[in-house]
Amino acid sequence: MDLSISHISFANFRSYERFDLDGIGPLTVLVGPNAVGKTNVVEGVQLLTAQSSFRHPPVEQLVRMGAPFARLTADATDGSRQLQLELRIAEGRKRFLLNGKGKRTADLKGLVPSVTFTPDDLELAKGSMAVRRAAIDALGSQLSANHYLIRRDYEKVLRHKNRLLKDEAPASLVAALDETLVMCGAQLACYRAALFEKLSERMASYYAEIADGRERLRACYVPSWEAHDPAAPATFSFGRDDARMALASALAARGGEERARRRALVGPHADRIELFIDGRNVSSFASQGQQRSVVLAFKLAEAALVQDILHQKPVLLLDDVMSELDAARRRALVAFISGDIQTFITTANLDYFDDDLLAAARVVRLPLAEG
Numbered sequence: 001m002d003l004s005i006s007h008i009s010f011a012n013f014r015s016y017e018r019f020d021l022d023g024i025g026p027l028t029v030l031v032g033p034n035a036v037g038k039t040n041v042v043e044g045v046q047l048l049t050a051q052s053s054f055r056h057p058p059v060e061q062l063v064r065m066g067a068p069f070a071r072l073t074a075d076a077t078d079g080s081r082q083l084q085l086e087l088r089i090a091e092g093r094k095r096f097l098l099n100g101k102g103k104r105t106a107d108l109k110g111l112v113p114s115v116t117f118t119p120d121d122l123e124l125a126k127g128s129m130a131v132r133r134a135a136i137d138a139l140g141s142q143l144s145a146n147h148y149l150i151r152r153d154y155e156k157v158l159r160h161k162n163r164l165l166k167d168e169a170p171a172s173l174v175a176a177l178d179e180t181l182v183m184c185g186a187q188l189a190c191y192r193a194a195l196f197e198k199l200s201e202r203m204a205s206y207y208a209e210i211a212d213g214r215e216r217l218r219a220c221y222v223p224s225w226e227a228h229d230p231a232a233p234a235t236f237s238f239g240r241d242d243a244r245m246a247l248a249s250a251l252a253a254r255g256g257e258e259r260a261r262r263r264a265l266v267g268p269h270a271d272r273i274e275l276f277i278d279g280r281n282v283s284s285f286a287s288q289g290q291q292r293s294v295v296l297a298f299k300l301a302e303a304a305l306v307q308d309i310l311h312q313k314p315v316l317l318l319d320d321v322m323s324e325l326d327a328a329r330r331r332a333l334v335a336f337i338s339g340d341i342q343t344f345i346t347t348a349n350l351d352y353f354d355d356d357l358l359a360a361a362r363v364v365r366l367p368l369a370e371g
Protein backbone atom coordinates (compact mmCIF):
# COMPACT_ATOMS: atom_id res chain seq x y z
CA MET A 1 0.00 0.00 0.00
CA ASP A 2 1.16 3.55 -0.72
CA LEU A 3 2.01 6.00 2.00
CA SER A 4 -0.67 8.60 2.34
CA ILE A 5 -1.13 11.55 4.63
CA SER A 6 -3.61 11.16 7.46
CA HIS A 7 -3.07 14.35 9.44
CA ILE A 8 -1.47 17.76 8.95
CA SER A 9 -0.78 20.39 11.53
CA PHE A 10 0.74 23.87 11.16
CA ALA A 11 1.74 26.29 13.90
CA ASN A 12 2.65 29.87 12.97
CA PHE A 13 2.96 28.95 9.31
CA ARG A 14 2.12 31.80 6.86
CA SER A 15 -1.35 33.13 7.76
CA TYR A 16 -2.07 30.31 10.24
CA GLU A 17 -1.54 30.58 13.95
CA ARG A 18 -2.84 27.01 14.02
CA PHE A 19 -4.18 24.73 11.33
CA ASP A 20 -5.10 21.10 11.97
CA LEU A 21 -6.72 18.63 9.63
CA ASP A 22 -7.30 15.08 10.80
CA GLY A 23 -8.64 11.93 9.18
CA ILE A 24 -7.44 12.97 5.72
CA GLY A 25 -8.61 10.59 3.01
CA PRO A 26 -7.87 10.18 -0.70
CA LEU A 27 -9.52 13.39 -1.88
CA THR A 28 -9.70 16.70 -0.02
CA VAL A 29 -11.24 19.79 -1.58
CA LEU A 30 -10.34 23.00 0.27
CA VAL A 31 -12.81 25.73 -0.56
CA GLY A 32 -12.93 29.32 0.57
CA PRO A 33 -12.75 32.96 -0.47
CA ASN A 34 -9.64 34.71 -1.77
CA ALA A 35 -6.71 35.11 0.62
CA VAL A 36 -8.25 32.74 3.21
CA GLY A 37 -5.12 30.55 3.16
CA LYS A 38 -5.91 27.78 0.63
CA THR A 39 -2.60 28.04 -1.21
CA ASN A 40 -0.79 28.20 2.11
CA VAL A 41 -2.11 24.70 2.89
CA VAL A 42 -0.89 23.37 -0.46
CA GLU A 43 2.48 25.02 0.10
CA GLY A 44 2.73 23.53 3.61
CA VAL A 45 2.06 20.02 2.32
CA GLN A 46 4.54 20.54 -0.54
CA LEU A 47 7.21 21.68 1.93
CA LEU A 48 6.68 18.59 4.04
CA THR A 49 6.67 16.16 1.11
CA ALA A 50 8.97 17.68 -1.54
CA GLN A 51 11.05 19.80 0.86
CA SER A 52 10.52 22.77 -1.45
CA SER A 53 7.88 25.37 -2.27
CA PHE A 54 6.68 26.31 -5.73
CA ARG A 55 6.64 29.91 -4.51
CA HIS A 56 10.40 29.87 -3.75
CA PRO A 57 9.94 32.29 -0.83
CA PRO A 58 12.64 33.66 1.45
CA VAL A 59 12.61 31.37 4.50
CA GLU A 60 11.47 34.09 6.91
CA GLN A 61 8.29 34.66 4.85
CA LEU A 62 7.09 31.17 5.82
CA VAL A 63 6.82 32.14 9.48
CA ARG A 64 3.66 33.92 10.54
CA MET A 65 4.32 37.64 10.86
CA GLY A 66 5.38 38.50 14.40
CA ALA A 67 5.93 34.83 15.45
CA PRO A 68 9.41 33.58 16.38
CA PHE A 69 9.20 30.18 14.64
CA ALA A 70 6.94 27.89 12.64
CA ARG A 71 6.32 24.17 12.91
CA LEU A 72 4.63 21.96 10.32
CA THR A 73 3.94 18.26 10.64
CA ALA A 74 2.29 15.59 8.54
CA ASP A 75 1.56 12.03 9.62
CA ALA A 76 1.73 9.48 6.84
CA THR A 77 0.92 5.81 6.91
CA ASP A 78 0.70 2.86 4.55
CA GLY A 79 -1.17 0.69 7.03
CA SER A 80 1.96 -0.75 8.61
CA ARG A 81 4.50 2.09 8.74
CA GLN A 82 3.77 5.35 10.59
CA LEU A 83 5.90 8.34 9.63
CA GLN A 84 5.89 11.84 10.97
CA LEU A 85 7.34 14.42 8.60
CA GLU A 86 8.22 17.66 10.32
CA LEU A 87 9.61 21.03 9.36
CA ARG A 88 10.78 23.58 11.90
CA ILE A 89 11.56 27.08 10.75
CA ALA A 90 13.37 29.54 13.00
CA GLU A 91 15.98 32.29 12.62
CA GLY A 92 15.86 32.11 8.84
CA ARG A 93 16.64 28.38 8.75
CA LYS A 94 14.64 25.29 7.84
CA ARG A 95 15.16 22.03 9.66
CA PHE A 96 13.53 18.78 8.56
CA LEU A 97 12.82 15.90 10.93
CA LEU A 98 11.52 12.40 10.44
CA ASN A 99 9.88 10.76 13.45
CA GLY A 100 11.44 13.45 15.62
CA LYS A 101 15.02 12.97 14.33
CA GLY A 102 16.83 15.67 12.32
CA LYS A 103 17.44 14.68 8.67
CA ARG A 104 19.33 16.12 5.74
CA THR A 105 17.04 17.26 2.92
CA ALA A 106 18.63 14.73 0.56
CA ASP A 107 17.68 11.86 2.91
CA LEU A 108 13.98 12.73 2.72
CA LYS A 109 13.73 13.06 -1.05
CA GLY A 110 11.19 10.65 -2.48
CA LEU A 111 9.96 9.33 0.86
CA VAL A 112 6.48 10.82 0.44
CA PRO A 113 6.73 12.48 -2.99
CA SER A 114 4.29 15.05 -4.31
CA VAL A 115 3.36 16.66 -7.61
CA THR A 116 2.10 20.22 -7.44
CA PHE A 117 0.05 21.87 -10.16
CA THR A 118 -0.66 25.60 -9.87
CA PRO A 119 -1.70 28.29 -12.36
CA ASP A 120 2.01 29.33 -12.52
CA ASP A 121 2.70 25.99 -14.21
CA LEU A 122 1.04 27.33 -17.36
CA GLU A 123 4.43 28.99 -17.84
CA LEU A 124 5.79 25.55 -18.71
CA ALA A 125 4.26 25.90 -22.16
CA LYS A 126 5.05 29.51 -23.02
CA GLY A 127 7.48 30.74 -20.39
CA SER A 128 11.26 30.77 -20.35
CA MET A 129 13.43 27.67 -20.62
CA ALA A 130 14.41 28.25 -16.98
CA VAL A 131 10.87 27.27 -15.94
CA ARG A 132 11.11 23.96 -17.82
CA ARG A 133 14.60 23.21 -16.49
CA ALA A 134 13.47 23.97 -12.94
CA ALA A 135 10.48 21.63 -13.34
CA ILE A 136 12.72 18.77 -14.47
CA ASP A 137 15.14 19.38 -11.62
CA ALA A 138 12.35 19.57 -9.06
CA LEU A 139 11.02 16.22 -10.28
CA GLY A 140 14.51 14.68 -10.55
CA SER A 141 15.31 15.83 -7.01
CA GLN A 142 12.36 13.90 -5.62
CA LEU A 143 13.24 10.82 -7.65
CA SER A 144 16.94 10.74 -6.84
CA ALA A 145 18.95 12.31 -4.05
CA ASN A 146 21.93 12.30 -6.47
CA HIS A 147 20.07 14.52 -8.90
CA TYR A 148 19.28 16.91 -6.05
CA LEU A 149 22.89 16.95 -4.83
CA ILE A 150 24.55 17.33 -8.25
CA ARG A 151 22.22 20.16 -9.15
CA ARG A 152 23.06 21.91 -5.90
CA ASP A 153 26.79 21.46 -6.58
CA TYR A 154 26.43 22.66 -10.15
CA GLU A 155 24.60 25.80 -9.07
CA LYS A 156 27.32 26.56 -6.56
CA VAL A 157 30.03 26.22 -9.23
CA LEU A 158 28.00 28.29 -11.67
CA ARG A 159 27.50 31.10 -9.15
CA HIS A 160 31.24 31.09 -8.47
CA LYS A 161 32.06 31.17 -12.20
CA ASN A 162 29.63 34.02 -12.87
CA ARG A 163 31.24 35.99 -10.04
CA LEU A 164 34.71 35.46 -11.53
CA LEU A 165 33.52 36.49 -14.99
CA LYS A 166 31.77 39.56 -13.63
CA ASP A 167 34.93 40.58 -11.75
CA GLU A 168 37.01 39.95 -14.90
CA ALA A 169 39.19 37.45 -13.01
CA PRO A 170 42.22 35.94 -14.82
CA ALA A 171 41.32 33.39 -17.52
CA SER A 172 43.38 30.72 -15.71
CA LEU A 173 41.08 30.93 -12.67
CA VAL A 174 37.99 30.55 -14.85
CA ALA A 175 39.60 27.62 -16.72
CA ALA A 176 40.36 25.87 -13.42
CA LEU A 177 36.74 26.23 -12.33
CA ASP A 178 35.56 24.98 -15.73
CA GLU A 179 37.07 21.58 -14.90
CA THR A 180 34.67 21.22 -11.97
CA LEU A 181 31.85 22.67 -14.04
CA VAL A 182 32.42 19.98 -16.68
CA MET A 183 32.26 17.18 -14.09
CA CYS A 184 29.08 18.40 -12.40
CA GLY A 185 27.53 19.79 -15.59
CA ALA A 186 27.93 16.60 -17.62
CA GLN A 187 26.40 14.57 -14.80
CA LEU A 188 23.47 16.94 -14.41
CA ALA A 189 22.81 17.02 -18.17
CA CYS A 190 22.82 13.19 -18.22
CA TYR A 191 20.44 12.91 -15.26
CA ARG A 192 18.10 15.43 -16.83
CA ALA A 193 18.18 13.93 -20.31
CA ALA A 194 17.54 10.39 -19.02
CA LEU A 195 14.66 11.58 -16.88
CA PHE A 196 13.27 13.73 -19.65
CA GLU A 197 13.25 10.82 -22.08
CA LYS A 198 11.00 8.85 -19.72
CA LEU A 199 8.85 11.88 -18.94
CA SER A 200 8.37 12.84 -22.57
CA GLU A 201 7.15 9.36 -23.51
CA ARG A 202 4.42 9.59 -20.90
CA MET A 203 3.67 13.19 -21.78
CA ALA A 204 3.14 12.19 -25.39
CA SER A 205 0.67 9.49 -24.44
CA TYR A 206 -1.29 11.72 -22.01
CA TYR A 207 -1.34 14.46 -24.63
CA ALA A 208 -2.71 12.05 -27.23
CA GLU A 209 -5.47 11.08 -24.78
CA ILE A 210 -6.34 14.68 -23.93
CA ALA A 211 -6.36 15.67 -27.62
CA ASP A 212 -8.39 12.55 -28.57
CA GLY A 213 -5.50 11.30 -30.68
CA ARG A 214 -5.82 14.19 -33.13
CA GLU A 215 -2.41 15.73 -32.39
CA ARG A 216 1.01 14.45 -31.50
CA LEU A 217 3.30 15.97 -28.87
CA ARG A 218 7.03 15.56 -29.07
CA ALA A 219 9.58 16.90 -26.62
CA CYS A 220 13.37 17.20 -26.94
CA TYR A 221 16.16 17.86 -24.48
CA VAL A 222 18.80 19.99 -26.20
CA PRO A 223 22.14 20.29 -24.36
CA SER A 224 23.87 23.69 -24.48
CA TRP A 225 26.74 22.35 -26.61
CA GLU A 226 24.39 21.55 -29.51
CA ALA A 227 23.37 24.14 -32.05
CA HIS A 228 19.71 23.31 -32.61
CA ASP A 229 17.18 24.96 -34.86
CA PRO A 230 14.11 25.40 -32.59
CA ALA A 231 11.83 25.23 -35.63
CA ALA A 232 12.12 21.44 -35.85
CA PRO A 233 12.31 18.53 -33.38
CA ALA A 234 15.58 16.62 -33.08
CA THR A 235 16.97 13.88 -30.85
CA PHE A 236 20.24 14.16 -28.96
CA SER A 237 21.54 11.14 -27.09
CA PHE A 238 24.70 11.17 -25.06
CA GLY A 239 26.39 9.37 -22.21
CA ARG A 240 28.49 10.88 -19.44
CA ASP A 241 31.81 10.69 -21.32
CA ASP A 242 30.28 12.22 -24.46
CA ALA A 243 28.77 14.96 -22.34
CA ARG A 244 32.08 15.72 -20.62
CA MET A 245 33.92 15.98 -23.93
CA ALA A 246 31.23 18.04 -25.64
CA LEU A 247 30.91 20.38 -22.68
CA ALA A 248 34.69 20.86 -22.38
CA SER A 249 35.07 21.68 -26.07
CA ALA A 250 32.07 24.04 -26.08
CA LEU A 251 33.54 25.84 -23.05
CA ALA A 252 36.91 26.14 -24.82
CA ALA A 253 35.27 27.38 -28.01
CA ARG A 254 33.11 29.99 -26.27
CA GLY A 255 35.50 31.05 -23.48
CA GLY A 256 36.25 34.38 -25.21
CA GLU A 257 32.56 35.13 -25.62
CA GLU A 258 31.88 34.27 -21.96
CA ARG A 259 34.62 36.68 -20.84
CA ALA A 260 33.34 39.40 -23.19
CA ARG A 261 29.74 39.01 -21.97
CA ARG A 262 30.91 38.43 -18.39
CA ARG A 263 28.61 35.49 -17.76
CA ALA A 264 28.58 31.71 -18.19
CA LEU A 265 26.94 30.74 -21.47
CA VAL A 266 27.65 27.01 -21.68
CA GLY A 267 26.40 24.31 -19.32
CA PRO A 268 23.12 22.75 -18.16
CA HIS A 269 21.84 26.16 -17.02
CA ALA A 270 21.61 26.94 -20.75
CA ASP A 271 20.15 23.59 -21.90
CA ARG A 272 16.85 23.78 -23.73
CA ILE A 273 13.66 21.76 -23.51
CA GLU A 274 11.72 22.12 -26.73
CA LEU A 275 8.10 21.02 -27.13
CA PHE A 276 6.43 20.42 -30.48
CA ILE A 277 2.83 19.71 -31.47
CA ASP A 278 2.66 18.06 -34.87
CA GLY A 279 6.17 19.34 -35.58
CA ARG A 280 5.48 22.96 -34.60
CA ASN A 281 7.22 24.58 -31.65
CA VAL A 282 4.76 25.10 -28.76
CA SER A 283 6.52 28.34 -27.66
CA SER A 284 5.66 30.10 -30.89
CA PHE A 285 2.63 28.29 -32.30
CA ALA A 286 0.46 26.65 -29.65
CA SER A 287 -3.03 27.99 -28.95
CA GLN A 288 -4.11 28.68 -25.35
CA GLY A 289 -5.98 25.37 -25.28
CA GLN A 290 -3.01 23.45 -26.65
CA GLN A 291 -0.74 25.08 -24.07
CA ARG A 292 -3.06 23.98 -21.29
CA SER A 293 -3.14 20.44 -22.66
CA VAL A 294 0.68 20.37 -22.78
CA VAL A 295 0.93 21.48 -19.17
CA LEU A 296 -1.72 19.02 -18.03
CA ALA A 297 0.08 16.21 -19.89
CA PHE A 298 3.36 17.29 -18.27
CA LYS A 299 1.85 17.13 -14.78
CA LEU A 300 0.08 13.80 -15.27
CA ALA A 301 3.32 12.38 -16.71
CA GLU A 302 5.21 13.60 -13.65
CA ALA A 303 2.79 11.83 -11.34
CA ALA A 304 2.89 8.61 -13.39
CA LEU A 305 6.68 8.64 -13.49
CA VAL A 306 7.01 9.10 -9.73
CA GLN A 307 4.80 6.07 -9.30
CA ASP A 308 6.79 3.98 -11.80
CA ILE A 309 10.19 4.86 -10.42
CA LEU A 310 9.55 5.06 -6.68
CA HIS A 311 6.70 2.52 -6.57
CA GLN A 312 4.90 5.06 -4.45
CA LYS A 313 2.06 7.22 -5.65
CA PRO A 314 2.78 10.92 -5.17
CA VAL A 315 0.44 13.20 -3.30
CA LEU A 316 -1.21 15.43 -5.88
CA LEU A 317 -1.52 19.10 -4.91
CA LEU A 318 -3.79 21.06 -7.23
CA ASP A 319 -3.93 24.73 -6.40
CA ASP A 320 -6.80 26.54 -8.06
CA VAL A 321 -6.27 24.86 -11.43
CA MET A 322 -9.84 23.81 -12.17
CA SER A 323 -10.73 27.39 -13.11
CA GLU A 324 -7.83 27.41 -15.60
CA LEU A 325 -9.02 24.30 -17.47
CA ASP A 326 -11.98 23.88 -19.77
CA ALA A 327 -14.52 21.10 -19.24
CA ALA A 328 -12.68 18.49 -21.39
CA ARG A 329 -9.34 19.06 -19.67
CA ARG A 330 -11.02 19.07 -16.27
CA ARG A 331 -12.50 15.67 -17.14
CA ALA A 332 -9.04 14.32 -18.04
CA LEU A 333 -7.69 15.55 -14.72
CA VAL A 334 -10.61 14.17 -12.73
CA ALA A 335 -10.22 10.78 -14.45
CA PHE A 336 -6.61 10.73 -13.28
CA ILE A 337 -7.52 11.70 -9.71
CA SER A 338 -10.13 8.99 -9.62
CA GLY A 339 -7.31 6.50 -10.22
CA ASP A 340 -6.78 6.34 -6.48
CA ILE A 341 -4.09 8.95 -5.91
CA GLN A 342 -4.20 11.06 -2.76
CA THR A 343 -5.17 14.56 -3.83
CA PHE A 344 -5.65 17.98 -2.28
CA ILE A 345 -7.49 20.52 -4.43
CA THR A 346 -8.09 24.16 -3.62
CA THR A 347 -10.81 26.26 -5.15
CA ALA A 348 -12.79 29.41 -4.56
CA ASN A 349 -15.76 27.91 -6.37
CA LEU A 350 -17.24 24.40 -6.14
CA ASP A 351 -19.14 24.89 -9.42
CA TYR A 352 -16.10 23.60 -11.31
CA PHE A 353 -16.55 20.17 -9.72
CA ASP A 354 -19.07 17.61 -10.81
CA ASP A 355 -21.34 15.91 -8.30
CA ASP A 356 -19.57 12.54 -8.51
CA LEU A 357 -16.25 14.09 -7.58
CA LEU A 358 -17.76 16.06 -4.72
CA ALA A 359 -19.54 12.96 -3.45
CA ALA A 360 -16.19 11.16 -3.26
CA ALA A 361 -14.41 14.12 -1.66
CA ARG A 362 -14.13 15.56 1.77
CA VAL A 363 -14.97 19.22 1.33
CA VAL A 364 -13.18 21.42 3.85
CA ARG A 365 -14.46 24.97 4.13
CA LEU A 366 -11.92 27.62 5.05
CA PRO A 367 -11.60 29.35 7.40
CA LEU A 368 -12.00 26.31 9.65
CA ALA A 369 -14.56 26.73 12.39
CA GLU A 370 -12.94 27.37 15.78
CA GLY A 371 -12.90 24.59 18.34
Ligand SMILES: Nc1ncnc2c1ncn2[C@@H]1O[C@H](COP(=O)(O)OP(=O)(O)OP(=O)(O)O)[C@@H](O)[C@H]1O
Nearest residue numbers: 014015034035036037038039040061062063064065
Ligand atom coordinates in the same frame (compact mmCIF):
# COMPACT_ATOMS: atom_id res chain seq x y z
N1 LIG B 1 4.20 35.06 6.83
C1 LIG B 1 2.92 35.43 6.79
N2 LIG B 1 2.33 35.94 7.92
C2 LIG B 1 1.02 36.29 7.91
N3 LIG B 1 0.22 36.18 6.84
C3 LIG B 1 0.76 35.70 5.71
C4 LIG B 1 2.12 35.28 5.63
N4 LIG B 1 2.37 34.85 4.38
C5 LIG B 1 1.21 34.96 3.70
N5 LIG B 1 0.25 35.47 4.50
C6 LIG B 1 -1.15 35.77 4.13
O1 LIG B 1 -1.79 34.63 3.60
C7 LIG B 1 -2.83 35.08 2.74
C8 LIG B 1 -2.76 34.37 1.41
O2 LIG B 1 -3.07 33.07 1.60
P1 LIG B 1 -3.22 32.14 0.32
O3 LIG B 1 -2.26 32.51 -0.75
O4 LIG B 1 -3.16 30.77 0.86
O5 LIG B 1 -4.68 32.54 -0.14
P2 LIG B 1 -5.70 31.74 -1.05
O6 LIG B 1 -6.82 31.29 -0.18
O7 LIG B 1 -4.99 30.69 -1.84
O8 LIG B 1 -6.19 32.91 -1.97
P3 LIG B 1 -6.55 32.99 -3.53
O9 LIG B 1 -7.84 32.25 -3.70
O10 LIG B 1 -6.69 34.47 -3.72
O11 LIG B 1 -5.41 32.41 -4.27
C9 LIG B 1 -2.60 36.54 2.45
O12 LIG B 1 -3.60 37.28 3.12
C10 LIG B 1 -1.24 36.80 3.01
O13 LIG B 1 -1.08 38.11 3.50
